[in-house]
Amino acid sequence: MGRGSGFGKTILFGEHFVVHGVPGIASAVDSAAEAEVKKSQKGINVTDERSGAKGYAEKKKLQQLESIERMLAAMSMDPKKVAIDIWLGGNLPGFSGLGASAASSVAIARAIAEEFNIDLPDERINDIAYEAEKAYAGNPSGIDNTAATFGGLIWFKKNMGGGSNTIEQLSIREPVEIVIGNTGIVANTKAMVAGVAERKKQNPEKYDAIFGQAEKLAHEGRKALEEFDLRKVGELMNENHRLLQEIEVSCKELDYLVDLAREQGAFGAKMTGGGGGGCMLALTPGKDLQEKVASAMEDEGFKVLRTKIGIQKG
Numbered sequence: 001m002g003r004g005s006g007f008g009k010t011i012l013f014g015e016h017f018v019v020h021g022v023p024g025i026a027s028a029v030d031s032a033a034e035a036e037v038k039k040s041q042k043g044i045n046v047t048d049e050r051s052g053a054k055g056y057a058e059k060k061k062l063q064q065l066e067s068i069e070r071m072l073a074a075m076s077m078d079p080k081k082v083a084i085d086i087w088l089g090g091n092l093p094g095f096s097g098l099g100a101s102a103a104s105s106v107a108i109a110r111a112i113a114e115e116f117n118i119d120l121p122d123e124r125i126n127d128i129a130y131e132a133e134k135a136y137a138g139n140p141s142g143i144d145n146t147a148a149t150f151g152g153l154i155w156f157k158k159n160m161g162g163g164s165n166t167i168e169q170l171s172i173r174e175p176v177e178i179v180i181g182n183t184g185i186v187a188n189t190k191a192m193v194a195g196v197a198e199r200k201k202q203n204p205e206k207y208d209a210i211f212g213q214a215e216k217l218a219h220e221g222r223k224a225l226e227e228f229d230l231r232k233v234g235e236l237m238n239e240n241h242r243l244l245q246e247i248e249v250s251c252k253e254l255d256y257l258v259d260l261a262r263e264q265g266a267f268g269a270k271m272t273g274g275g276g277g278g279c280m281l282a283l284t285p286g287k288d289l290q291e292k293v294a295s296a297m298e299d300e301g302f303k304v305l306r307t308k309i310g311i312q313k314g
């Protein structure tokens with residue numbers, strides 16, 4: 001049997017903008033998807049035992065199968081001829097917006113490689129997971145699979161010319177507590193990404209100005225993280241949320257959770273990932289603040305993940 005795992009991630013700055021070449025910052029969280037792969041008799045059979053948003057696994061089933069076929073093709077295997085049983089689990093909940101699809105793709109790619117004795121460096125695993133991501137995101141930036149493969153805190157810029165993307169590991173003084181709040185709405189990243197591209201085409205002036213602000217924010221965010229100025233990081237996250245509202249990818253449930261987190265004292269809060277549902281992220285340094293914000297969301301019936309950003313990989 002082959003085994004593999006992939007990190008979950010949260011985007012601190014720049015989701016959606018990264019698809020169009022603006023830099024973004026993502027951090028792996030201390031939860032991961034795990035996969036086991038066994039050669040079998042016939043077809044590709046997936047047993048998905050990840051916990052999380054009700055209906056997540058069912059809603060993503062077709063995209064998941066397409067993603068596995070894409071992955072096999074990227075590994076020069078014929079999806080029609082391969083017979084494997086795949087088990088998916090781990091402690092990363094299947095919340096939309098946590099990079100669950102990329103984390104599972106990385107886990108599955110590693111497990112397939114192990115089961116078939118193929119030696120693949122992380123760079124290849126990352127490329128294969130990027131192919132798989134196309135099934136979920138249509139035109140993905142690559143930030144999700146990069147964070148899922150390498151872990152850590154990542155500065156990412158897509159090369160719009162098709163060459164290699166810029167990937168830099170950032171380091172911060174110490175890991176910082178965050179709360180991920182889940183709206184419970186299973187979002188369709190592919191549709192959200194396509195929607196932004198369409199509106200950008202319709203309103204180039206408005207969108208170019210917003211994209212320019214997002215670029216500036218990513219650089220300021222990097223500086224604030226590296227200087228460990230967490231108040232500043234929080235303010236910039238708030239600003240990033242406003243830009244995401246302007247490009248119409250937030251929704252009332254995300255805005256509600258973002259407001260709630262700020263009222264409870266979070267340093268900053270924003271949606272994270274594709275939006276239209278899925279998750280938001282609150283910066284809550286220290287266990288006490290993290291607990292205060294997390295339990296306020298739970299009291300309102302939302303599922304949360306208490307985790308940290310800036311955990312060193314390994």
Ligand code: PMV
Binds near residue numbers: 017098099142189274
């Ligand atoms: O919703 P998630 O976790 O799959 O994140 C998607 C991030 C986007 O920027 C919206 C798309 C991408 O490929 O970068």
